[in-house]
Amino acid sequence: MDPIPDRYPRGPDSKTFRDRSVLSGPAVDKTSSERICQAHLNKQFYDILARISGAEPSLIKPEARLIEDIGIDSLGFYEILIEADEHLGIKIREEDLLNFRTVEDIQTYLSTLYPDDAQAN
Amino acid sequence: MPKPTERLAISGWGALTPLGFTAQETWNALLGRQSGIRALSESWASDLPCRIAGSLNERAGESPFQSLEPLLQRRLDRSSQLALLAAREAWSQASQQLGNVDSNRIAVVIGTGIGGLASLERQHSNLLDAGPSRVTPLTVPMLIPNAAAGQIAIELGIHGGTHTPVSACASGAEALLIAQWLLQDDRADVVLAGGCEAPVNRLSLVGFSAMRALSTHNEAPEQASRPYGKDRDGFVLGEGAGVLVLQPARDVARIASPLGWLLACGSSSDGHHMVAPEPEGIQASRAIRDALRRAEISAADLSFVQGHATGTPLGDLAEARALRRALGPALDSLPVTAPKSQLGHLLGAAGAVETILALQALRAGKVPASLNAKPVDPEVNLNVVQDPLSLGNNLGQPSSTASTSERLALKNAFGFGGHNISLVLAAPCPA
Numbered sequence: 001m002d003p004i005p006d007r008y009p010r011g012p013d014s015k016t017f018r019d020r021s022v023l024s025g026p027a028v029d030k031t032s033s034e035r036i037c038q039a040h041l042n043k044q045f046y047d048i049l050a051r052i053s054g055a056e057p058s059l060i061k062p063e064a065r066l067i068e069d070i071g072i073d074s075l076g077f078y079e080i081l082i083e084a085d086e087h088l089g090i091k092i093r094e095e096d097l098l099n100f101r102t103v104e105d106i107q108t109y110l111s112t113l114y115p116d117d118a119q120a121n
Numbered sequence: 122m123p124k125p126t127e128r129l130a131i132s133g134w135g136a137l138t139p140l141g142f143t144a145q146e147t148w149n150a151l152l153g154r155q156s157g158i159r160a161l162s163e164s165w166a167s168d169l170p171c172r173i174a175g176s177l178n179e180r181a182g183e184s185p186f187q188s189l190e191p192l193l194q195r196r197l198d199r200s201s202q203l204a205l206l207a208a209r210e211a212w213s214q215a216s217q218q219l220g221n222v223d224s225n226r227i228a229v230v231i232g233t234g235i236g237g238l239a240s241l242e243r244q245h246s247n248l249l250d251a252g253p254s255r256v257t258p259l260t261v262p263m264l265i266p267n268a269a270a271g272q273i274a275i276e277l278g279i280h281g282g283t284h285t286p287v288s289a290c291a292s293g294a295e296a297l298l299i300a301q302w303l304l305q306d307d308r309a310d311v312v313l314a315g316g317c318e319a320p321v322n323r324l325s326l327v328g329f330s331a332m333r334a335l336s337t338h339n340e341a342p343e344q345a346s347r348p349y350g351k352d353r354d355g356f357v358l359g360e361g362a363g364v365l366v367l368q369p370a371r372d373v374a375r376i377a378s379p380l381g382w383l384l385a386c387g388s389s390s391d392g393h394h395m396v397a398p399e400p401e402g403i404q405a406s407r408a409i410r411d412a413l414r415r416a417e418i419s420a421a422d423l424s425f426v427q428g429h430a431t432g433t434p435l436g437d438l439a440e441a442r443a444l445r446r447a448l449g450p451a452l453d454s455l456p457v458t459a460p461k462s463q464l465g466h467l468l469g470a471a472g473a474v475e476t477i478l479a480l481q482a483l484r485a486g487k488v489p490a491s492l493n494a495k496p497v498d499p500e501v502n503l504n505v506v507q508d509p510l511s512l513g514n515n516l517g518q519p520s521s522t523a524s525t526s527e528r529l530a531l532k533n534a535f536g537f538g539g540h541n542i543s544l545v546l547a548a549p550c551p552a
Binding site for chain 2: 051052053054075078079081082085086
């Protein structure tokens with residue numbers, strides 16, 4: 001079974017997260033989430049990725065590829081949506097989620113949520 | 122006349138039960154008259170009519186699930202986790218004897234009565250409490266009844282077929298019947314077969330309680346499961362898994378010392394009622410006779426009977442009548458034992474776990490006591506084992522296929538829906 005859904009953009013022409021045109025801004029449940037600093041947010045996301053994939057926490061680093069290096073499969077990608085919502089109050093749009101290639105992509109994405117904190121760090 | 126079946130050698134087994142984390146631990150505890158039934162102290166059980174069950178408890182901080190990789194702990198329902206652990210134990214034991222086997226010629230058959238019920242319950246709660254966005258994408262993979270068989274095939278790289286009988290409390294025994302079909306039909310050389318169940322949760326207890334199937338002897342958990350007892354009032358749910366590794370006698374040359382043998386499986390269906398047994402045991406007796414005929418033995422060849430014996434008023438009586446019909450006067454001198462008195466009812470795992478225990482009894486020459494049956498229901502009229510029984514050198518009167526160097530046992534497994542499975546088992550006599 002192909003672990004990645006066909007709609008996951010793979011080719012060089014597909015729009016990735018780095019192409020900011022695909023983003024119109026993530027939806028953030030600000031009523032339930034407090035102001036979170038970027039470093040803390042990254043750490044929490046690392047924990048989520050390790051939990052979802054079963055990977056050693058040491059493998060979760062910015063350059064790690066979500067599929068090839070960490071082992072996140074199609075179910076894992078959709079688990080990210082729920083975990084981010086449940087534990088961080090962040091509602092990631094599905095079309096954005098499927099553009100994540102690396103851990104750094106997620107960090108970059110998160111930095112758009114809290115740009116002031118990102119600069120502070 | 123039923124066609125005689127080729128006997129199957131058993132080269133490995135594994136079990137996790139309320140009595141132990143391995144097959145050997147379970148056997149030792151069974152023989153030692155221990156009980157796996159406990160009071161449920163969890164808050165979710167506080168308002169239930171039945172607040173007792175057989176569950177795998179941590180011991181001194183040790184849990185059998187700790188050996189599972191974190192991802193498998195996250196992605197598998199408890200029932201599948203139990204099956205996977207039992208399969209690892211069984212395969213570890215068998216593979217030492219089997220050597221290299223073509224993965225295209227290995228099959229896996231794991232039955233379950235319900236599947237991932239706890240996962241279903243949890244995600245349904247998520248749906249009601251937090252809405253659709255909080256239902257995990259793991260929901261369906263965790264609740265499907267074939268998840269256990271699928272995961273075992275994934276882990277061991279098995280490509281010879283993966284199957285899941287779902288026949289309620291007969292599922293684990295039916296898995297052995299299907300294993301025999303697969304091997305007899307030359308679809309595989311080796312089959313891992315067994316059953317699993319993890320029903321100790323609120324929805325399950327409520328559901329079984331609503332149909333008045335469960336004992337309500339909450340005040341005395343260890344005495345609550347009373348198969349064949351006059352005061353029995355229902356069964357006690359238990360969780361667990363059992364897996365056996367089987368191969369046909371034609372390949373047995375490569376097995377140095379089989380743990381035991383599955384001689385034959387008999388089967389029938391009540392066609393009577395969804396949950397009530399046919400009261401006279403007519404169809405269940407046909408399954409018993411079918412097994413004996415296919416094994417080419419007579420009732421006098423048997424050393425003991427391990428009953429299905431759940432402890433329900435109707436079920437135990439129907440089984441007793443079935444045994445009387447099938448075995449006739451030979452039943453008078455046959456010891457009958459009921460491991461559910463200590464294990465509880467492991468539903469889809471019961472047939473496989475109890476088969477392992479029956480084989481261990483044959484190997485040891487000791488039949489464990491059937492606890493909590495005093496006084497025995499006079500209507501049952503069986504020779505229920507009250508104290509552990511040594512089989513000595515009494516081998517019955519071996520007929521055509523019964524070797525003088527082995528003992529035989531009959532094992533029954535019946536399920537809601539009217540499924541009747543009977544097995545004839547053999548094991549070498551202790552030296």
